[in-house]
Amino acid sequence: MTTSQRKKCLVEFQLAEQPLRAGEVAIVGAGPGDPGLLTLRALMLIQQADAIVYDRLVSPQIMELVNPGAERIHVGKASGCHYVAQEDTNELLVQLAVKQRRVVRLKGGDPYIFGRGGEEAEFLVDNDIDFLVVPGITSAAGCSSYCGIPLTHRDYAQSVTFVTGHRKADHALDLNWKVLSAPNQTCVFYMGLHNAPTIVRELIANGRSGDCPVALIERGTTPQQHMAVTNLKNLEETIRMEGFQPPTLIIVGEVVQLADKLAQPAKAGWNSALIGPAAATATRRPA
Template sequence: MTSHRVAYDLNEALLAPGEVAIIGAGPGDPGLLSLRALALIEQADCLVFDRLVSKEVLALASPGVRRFYVGKAANCHAMTQEQTNALLVRLASEGKRVVRLKGGDPYIFGRGGEEAEILVENGIPFRVVPGITSAQGCAAYGGFPLTHRDHAQSVTFVTGHCKGDGALALNWQALAGAHQTVVFYMGLANAALISKKLQECGLGADHPVALVERGTTPEQRQVITCLGELVSTIDKHDLRPPTLIVVGDVVRLVDVLAQPIPEEAVFASGETLELAQERIVL
């Protein structure tokens, strides 16, 4: 296979000493990173990165970059959000070129807005680079659209986990409306509540649901189920975070639109084509 390097010339000022770039690293596949994000990563003195930023994206930084892991998982935080905020302020105040890398898009359930507010409060210049969010990546790689003129005229991104482990108080009636797609981020722990509330508000037990674990990565797993079997499906397949819950009729299109894995595909895990097909299409 021939190797190609992409040449690019972006009309953008260099990252200045003491400036922070809040960057969306995308859902996992390094090929989904934007050229603007790549250009800024290559300029960084310091990388402050989350749990879901892939090692392939991190490898794009210069060898001498300082790395700060601030990842968060359920009940397991390398740093609190307040500590992460303080770290960004400290590094920028020291005159470092700081790249804050977040999985997906920083302004969609990525706490990027909170961090930007802290930078403004401390007079620190920053810029934001959007990334392909998990919902977009998982749907495209999973073989179904998020909107479709015949099935869904709108899409809603919803947090399935509230701040401080509080109650998940959502407008369930609106989320159960017809002709829409609803994507729950971080919703595994509340899957029983999601299933119950949506059915109480009018969606049928047979309403289609896609569960996509580690979307766009070599470890992607996808299971198609329905609202009535949501919890049992999660348990049966032992699905773990990060897993998106996609609710809507668009999920039915996976039978038509899902693409076969090419025979020449090379997987980072070294698995065979047969294993990869079994993994992705359950």
């Protein structure tokens, strides 16, 4: 066997996923939507499972890769409209495992970044159910990359913060706004459309300039991706004018201005540049 063949065998061995055991739950991140961003381990597990419990943020293209014989259970959630309560989803995972099903809990993005994966894992532990977790590419990383926005850059942002834009049970968005308003950082708000007025008000009140660039990215990395570049003071108007709907990321920071240079318009879902610090761009939705 040649050196090249030995290396190939070693890689194949390292990638080989042990079969998902009956009665075990795999909490799997599906990434932001593009099936090309699904991890190899995630792919192997969804093809082994005989029960898939999935969210609305898992793209149809990824669902096409699921074991055709698997039972598919949709428990999708939208802000303010829960098709299946989180508590019921937790119970469902336990019930399926007790029935000795091979269960994959498939989540958009990464299950441990605003994905409630930690809550589900706790419930499985409390009920003596074996589980494993497979990370996924979180929406902030996937969507920003597809839109030409590096979340960190030596000239513009030395840190990045992922922020929830929606609190449990619709509680007020009580965050450390002073820290989030500090210069030379990027803030990515998940689920922030409903609370956009609060985000704008608090960031500006705590020192962020109203001219600070902001990107809105709806359904990032999918064929339906829709992007707009604006600024803080025009954020609410841009959301209304462009008709943004969940799931939409809000990226705040000077790195956003690089989208005009780094984005590939055919992939980014937009066709205009940030003309000036106060300009909200026109956008288009891909066909």
